[in-house]
Amino acid sequence: MIHYKEIAKIMGALLGLIAVLMIPAAIFSIYYGENSWPLWSSICISSVIGGIAYFSFSKEDQNIRKREGYLIVALSWVFMTLFGMLPYILSKEILSFEDALFETLSGLTTTGASILTDIEAMPKGLLFWRSMTQWIGGLGIIVLTVAIFPLLGIGGIELFVAESPGPTSDKVHPRISETAKRLWYVYVGLTLSATVLYWVGGMTFYDAINHGLTTMATGGFSTKNASMAFYDSAFIQYIAIFFMFLAGTNFTIIYFGLMGKFRRVLKSDEFKVYAFAILGLAVIVAYPIFAKGGIDFEFAFRKALFQVVSIVTTTGYVTDDYTQYGAGLTFLFFMMLFLGGSAGSTAGGIKFVRHLTFIKNSWLEFKRLVHPRAIVPLMINGDRVTGRIITHIMNFLLIYLLTFVMGSLVMSLLGYDLATSLGAVATSLGNVGPAIGQVGPVDNFAFLSPAAKIFLSFIMLLGRLELYTILILFTPFFWRAN
Structure with missing residues (x-):
């Protein structure tokens, strides 16, 4: 028998969390003198419904089995999507249900496909929420809740298994909640680092934090219509390449590297194949670009490396139209869509x-x-x-x-x-x-x-x-x- 009351309690906690994560977007909306009512209304709706669901079943304390784990993960994405759509719909910036559904789910799944034709015309508060949806989905909302649910009296091992079904078996810590916390520390730390470096590189603080969020989520949403091509800066592009590469790396490998356990890093067959595959693909793509003449090798290699890392890590940033490189390279980029990053990373794909x-x-x-x-x-x-x-x-x-x-x-x-x-x-x-x-x-x-x-x-x-x-x-x- 499935424990539906326990599931309702967890859904309530998730909606409360979504409401909290909407607050920075509402603050940005106020700062830029925009109409913040759609965001605050969405926060109130999510808080009220989430609070009712949680406190109505707060006394429920049943173990979450594997079946409940799968159902909770699936339902959490459904509810996150439905309530994540509210700012778009209430603001009337996205009018149709299917458009709001597509944009929200593209954010939460870190796909980065968009139906927006003029991103720069969107209110900055909504754009920040759009970036935040990718950051939330990056490492997985369930991993975050595994870390905080013990404070609510809710266990989390089955949720972690269902949300992270990849074939990796590496463990940072024997306690699943402690593992989730440490992975989120790495995630937050790298996001802040990317934001600061983007800012130093010439982005405004608003653009830097948005791109910091979506880079580490391997999401690819940008605040500019031209995506990363807007920034004609080698420094910014190399920063993006570096953090996209890290985001596509198994986060346990990053953690071991930060802890100085380099033998664990070098022991990873997947990491070695991942790194050499990206380098090899970049060289293959760079050569015909350089051979056409008119540009130096560094620029050709940077252009190729950016596109390869962006596609392989499933980030989806754009600095150039790779479909103009010829039929052979276009097909190669199509095949890259099936690679994916490393297991245990924020990247999608096969892995x-x-x-x-x-x-x-x-x-x-x-x-x-x-x-x-x-x-x-x-x-x-x-x-x-x-x-x-x-x-x-x-x-x-x-x-x-x-x-x-x-x-x-x-x-x-x-x-x-x-x-x-x-x-x-x-x-x-x-x-x-x-x-x-x-x-x-x-x-x-x-x-x-x-x-x-x-x-x-x-x-x-x-x-x-x-x-x-x-x-x-x-x-x-x-x-x-x-």
């Missing part, structure tokens, strides 16, 4: 550790064919990968591919050309932002039909929660009583 496991296991299969009686273990980070984990990864890759194929078919049936259909689904499922076709790096998603926006919103959520957390809710055995 490098899954690719690494799949490639290593496929290579070892040839050896097993030649030596059928030999026991040939698969090793990652010096540890043996169990058959159960390999099966889970293979199933994930298959479901991911099937979702991409079926999603592209749906978009094609809705009337979009092949490149746009493939690009829109790939970038939504990988939570990247820009793609190919009519949703390239200099385009947006405003032209899509209401049905397409709602469908892609669902695809974004599937990708952010790594498929299983949502799809398991559609299985009959999930709802059967124990």
Whole structure:
């Protein structure tokens, strides 16, 4: 039996948290002399409904099992989206439900795809809330609540498992709540560092804090219509590259690095593959740009490195239109939509550790064919990968591919050309932002039909929660009583 009262209590706490996180946006709105009523109204609505739900069931104290964990994570994203939409709708800056849904869910899932055609005309308070939605979704709202729920008398281990279904097993601390706290300390610290450096580099404080939030979230929302291309500054672009790279790195690896445990960093096979893949891809992209002539190699390499890091880490910032690099490089960037960053990072996508496991296991299969009686273990980070984990990864890759194929078919049936259909689904499922076709790096998603926006919103959520957390809710055995 599912403990619905306990779930309602947790949803109430989440809405209260959302209300608190809206306050800085309302303060910015007042500072810039804007109408702050939509934001304060959203804060009041979220607080009241959240308070009623929490205090009505505050005496509930039942253990959260795995089933409740999955349901809580799915519902938390639904409620965060519905209440996160309120500032857009109440301000009438976004009029339709599907547009508000798309923009909010794109923020919370850190996809960064947008329906806004003139970002700079939006009120600054709303733009800050838009950036905040990505920061909230970056490391996962549930990880934050795992850290603070013990103060509310709510356990959190099942929530952490459901929100972080990636194949990483690294632990910062044996207590899950302490792990969540330390990861958030790293997240907040890096966000502040990026903000300060952007500010030093020439951004206004407002733009710096917005880009600091969305860089570490690998979200890609910008306060400028031209995204990062607005800032013609090598310093700002290198700062963005550095922090995007960090945001796409497993946060436990960053933590160990900050603690001086460099052997743990160098032991990570995923980190080494992730770093060398980005460097290699940047060189491949930079060479034809440089070969065309007219620019020096540093500029060509920086341009290539920025686009590669932005796409691989699923951040989605733009400084150039990579679809103008030729058909070969355009296809290469399309393939990058399926890479993703590291497991345990704020990046979306498949994740490098899954690719690494799949490639290593496929290579070892040839050896097993030649030596059928030999026991040939698969090793990652010096540890043996169990058959159960390999099966889970293979199933994930298959479901991911099937979702991409079926999603592209749906978009094609809705009337979009092949490149746009493939690009829109790939970038939504990988939570990247820009793609190919009519949703390239200099385009947006405003032209899509209401049905397409709602469908892609669902695809974004599937990708952010790594498929299983949502799809398991559609299985009959999930709802059967124990």
